[in-house]
Amino acid sequence: MKIVARVRDGELLNTVTEAAGALEAELIVIGGEEGDNDHQLVDALRTHPDLVLIEYELAGSLGELRAETRARGIGLITVCRNGEEGLSAARAQVDEWFTYPFSVEEVEGRIQAAAIRVDPDVASRGQARTAEYLQYEELLYDRFTGFPTLPVMVERGREMLERTGRVTILYIEFVRYSKLEEIYGWQKLDEVLQTTANGVRDFYDRERGEEENLLMVSHAGDDDFIFFTDLRGSPEVTDKRINEVSERLEADVRTRLEEDHGEDIAGLFGIYVGAATIFRNPKIRTERNLYRGIREAAQAARSVVHRERTRKIADLKTTLRRGAVYVEYHPIVVTETADVYGYEALARGSLRGLRSPEVLFSVAEEANLIWELSRLCRRRAIEGMASLLDPDQFLFLNVDPHDFRDPTFRYLDVDDLGIQHPELIVFEITERTAITDYPAFQEHLRNFRDQGFRFAVDDAGSGYAGLGSIANLAPDYIKLDISLISGIDTNFMKQNLVETMVSFANDHGILVIAEGVERDEEYETVKGLGVHLTQGFLFHQPRYAGRPKVKQLAD
């Protein structure tokens, strides 16, 4: 890009020079007094610049200059001392004008805007395609999904409303039943959000192709999406069709989630659709009408979420009353020999919608029933182990630090639970839940230790505690978080960390367990690093102590 600047003010000249530099534009400056170098300006125009930037008071007749530059296809920017000059500049139809004071960024933006106005292709010619332009694009189209953002959508919705007289708005709300990001890391959440967007796109592409309906989709940030459609017909028909459409949409997204991330992760998501229909009303400003509709649809989606939550809590109460959990026993093997060392018990709900332990516990937390659920899970796990474990195998049980406040756990009656060998039971304490009162907590641990129970720190390395707090708990085992293990064969940072933890453990008489070992290469790597025990689907699938006791109930 080539810019001719006729500027006298030193501050302005500096700013323009800087802005041109940032845009990698060639700058030709003709300064000086009014009148005496008009021929310089005329000469400069003959060198085919893209833009002329000129101080208002140096322009002479702005009308003439405008005509001259327009004839040559040159953009014109005028710098004005005040609003009055600005108005005359605007009347003369310059491409851009601005007044004092100004920043380099503003001048840059004006230059770019003028350049684009003169020649829209200038943007794609490379030079002008700088950060600012990209930022605008990003504001209009979501970087993640490529869907238009809300302002673009509302503009199109307005057209739809004018044309068809009504618009139905579907608001898709995703609910996460776990702290997915905290557990699996932000990369995982990003991947999942990408998947939900892909599911939405599947739906969009298909529905748009099959039906004559107008259909538009927008990404409302994070994982919420908005559809505009013009479903027509009587209200009943429309309601029915909205339901059908919602179900298809939900099915598409769920299928994608299951395909890409497995049932466990897909189970952590609720997908809820709320709908609202608005009609053309000449008395209401169209944008306001649309935004009102979007709000209504969002509220409808939230009330579905709320209903669903109430239903899940009712299901949880049924689960507790009937003891409807079953236990999966995940084998933990000795790394060196691959012999089974013990099992980790993981409780799952029997009712549809409550299978995943994460969902189960997050619902229990909301309903304030966490102790009851924990008690049930522990009881089931211990009952099942009798038929499953060899006499020298260990049972790993998950315990939440909050459980220690539950009197029935704190004064756990070994005989009552039918535990013959407390020394074969290992309580896993997750590193994720913050332990606030260390002295009290350690006191509880001591009580259990005195009875013979052992302890493991779960999810070590997930980022909530360093080695210091692990040392404080003086556990018998450290379970390394899955994020440390996955891909460890090619990540030397992870190898180094695991090596450090193994050597720390060896110094303190602790055994290290690698969780989530899924590939041969990962197994060989942890073996090479001296990790004592290994857990993961690579060796054995989980086992059950008999099938779930309660038959699955219909919804």
Added chain:
Amino acid sequence: MDRQETILVVDDNRDNVDILSAFLESRGYRVAVAEEGKAALSRLEEVHPDLVLLDVMMPGMDGWQVCRTIKSHPEYGSTRVVMVTAKGGFEDKFEGMRSGADDYVVKPVDLDELEEKIERNLSAGGRRQ
């Protein structure tokens, strides 16, 4: 010995950049340079490096942030990233692991160790593709 592999060196200290690039060039790598985080990201798109050697302590965007951004990039997310850190502390390594870094070297950089780490990362990166 032209290996045709490109390494992007990111460091705000000109002297460090000079030493590292001279060394890497002498080992037959093509070297590109950036002096801060944002420049590193645009260089990444220009030169498509096979590996990024990334200083942690930089003004503006620090090395961890740059690493996170690279690793979440849809196109360049699989680029190997080796961090250059002043301390080799445990917490630092965790930070590195969480930001997705593949490896690290501690300052002052031992050039033989650096070469070995670069080689193992380039071959691990190739294996994964």
